[in-house]
Amino acid sequence: MHEMSLAEGIRGIVLDQARAHGFTRVTLLRLEIGRFAGVEKPALEFAFDVVMRGSPAEGARLEMIDLPGRAMCYDCLKPVEIDDRLAPCPLCGGGRLLPEGGDEMRIRDMEVL
Amino acid sequence: MCTVCGCNDVVTADGRKMTHDEAHALGLDHHHDHGHSHDHGHDHPHHGETAHHHVLDDHPHDHRHYGEGPAGVSVPGMSQARLIEVETSILAKNDALAQSNRRVLNALGVLAVNLVSSPGSGKTTLLCKTIQALGDAPLAVIEGDQQTSVDADRIRATGARAMQINTGKGCHLDAQMVGHAIDELRPRTASYLFIENVGNLVCPAAFDLGEDAKVAILSVTEGEDKPLKYPDMFTAARLAILNKIDLAPHTDADIAAYEANLRRVNPRIEIIRVSARTGEGMDQWLHWLKSRLEAKAA
Numbered sequence: 001m002h003e004m005s006l007a008e009g010i011r012g013i014v015l016d017q018a019r020a021h022g023f024t025r026v027t028l029l030r031l032e033i034g035r036f037a038g039v040e041k042p043a044l045e046f047a048f049d050v051v052m053r054g055s056p057a058e059g060a061r062l063e064m065i066d067l068p069g070r071a072m073c074y075d076c077l078k079p080v081e082i083d084d085r086l087a088p089c090p091l092c093g094g095g096r097l098l099p100e101g102g103d104e105m106r107i108r109d110m111e112v113l
Numbered sequence: 114m115c116t117v118c119g120c121n122d123v124v125t126a127d128g129r130k131m132t133h134d135e136a137h138a139l140g141l142d143h144h145h146d147h148g149h150s151h152d153h154g155h156d157h158p159h160h161g162e163t164a165h166h167h168v169l170d171d172h173p174h175d176h177r178h179y180g181e182g183p184a185g186v187s188v189p190g191m192s193q194a195r196l197i198e199v200e201t202s203i204l205a206k207n208d209a210l211a212q213s214n215r216r217v218l219n220a221l222g223v224l225a226v227n228l229v230s231s232p233g234s235g236k237t238t239l240l241c242k243t244i245q246a247l248g249d250a251p252l253a254v255i256e257g258d259q260q261t262s263v264d265a266d267r268i269r270a271t272g273a274r275a276m277q278i279n280t281g282k283g284c285h286l287d288a289q290m291v292g293h294a295i296d297e298l299r300p301r302t303a304s305y306l307f308i309e310n311v312g313n314l315v316c317p318a319a320f321d322l323g324e325d326a327k328v329a330i331l332s333v334t335e336g337e338d339k340p341l342k343y344p345d346m347f348t349a350a351r352l353a354i355l356n357k358i359d360l361a362p363h364t365d366a367d368i369a370a371y372e373a374n375l376r377r378v379n380p381r382i383e384i385i386r387v388s389a390r391t392g393e394g395m396d397q398w399l400h401w402l403k404s405r406l407e408a409k410a411a
Binding site for chain 2: 006013021036038074086096103104111
């Protein structure tokens with residue numbers, strides 16, 4: 001979708017954190033990405049390499065951790081986990097599921113020098 | 114095998130794959146892509162003056178270095194690299210600006226509606242007709258497009274105040290752009306603010322602008338499966354307007370299938386069938402707007 005904007009968001013957070021914690025280099029940056037976040041990982045990796053140039057995270061390794069997709073089934077009224085946005089309810093087979101999580105896009109932590 | 118560190122893995126240097134010793138020979142900065150643990154996450158310069166980073170991985174393969182960190186010494190119990198817990202959303206900055214917009218709009222009792230759709234669904238025509246139908250109700254419009262002020266010109270022709278935002282290469286409006294537009298437009302108290310987003314069913318779903326509701330416009334010529342193809346937008350929307358309903362009898366459009374697919378991706382979505390051209394369904398849409406503005410301004 002807008003991986004360039006996401007990379008710019010990451011850069012802003014890196015710069016804020018560098019000021020707050022007084023580090024000059026990020027060696028590893030770990031993201032948590034929900035299954036429903038719609039993030040195209042190769043596109044984000046590419047954007048990350050480009051956008052981090054000249055920042056403390058230039059050359060940092062990027063690791064992405066998948067978070068499960070969670071939804072409320074409007075047929076059996078139970079919270080469920082699904083892999084695919086259009087998957088049926090794993091409990092009752094119903095097709096009306098409202099996502100309740102899995103759209104996360106956040107920085108979990110950074111390894112810094 | 115690399116003559117420098119004895120590793121024979123493929124690395125990424127200068128955006129391309131090559132063997133480790135090639136990277137050293139060429140003097141390129143490179144990343145190791147191999148899956149074994151070096152148990153350190155620090156920068157690791159060899160004699161060749163080429164900086165590279167070892168990848169931390171779960172693969173059990175013991176291979177430890179000491180005293181090669183920036184300080185050049187090993188201090189037991191003290192890692193040269195630190196781990197900082199961040200736990201911050203990548204869009205945190207946008208979300209904070211959106212909250213700030215929301216506070217301003219709430220204080221003014223302004224109802225902000227973020228109109229989202231594919232290009233060509235009839236957003237601008239619907240908006241022009243809506244403005245005419247609202248008569249002298251105070252309102253303002255923010256128009257988002259990659260280029261041109263054509264849409265803002267169309268809105269201004271109705272007599273409404275409008276501001277055009279050109280996003281350039283950008284595929285969506287963000288909270289900062291909208292915040293600046295709110296400052297310029299200075300919406301009146303108890304008024305409507307219509308934000309016509311860039312025609313795009315993907316990116317605008319993720320960007321909160323501080324609006325009260327996203328309204329997705331879907332025209333009956335776009336295909337019944339569109340909500341399934343682009344579920345995020347229809348999940349984020351409070352209301353779907355099924356526009357150009359006057360064309361339905363002339364096409365093979367299956368209106369029941371449109372609505373079933375909308376409810377499949379968002380069981381809570383409200384749906385109004387509208388034709389901006391003939392005026393069908395406009396009363397229902399205007400009632401939706403008026404009742405929300407009254408609730409907000411109360």
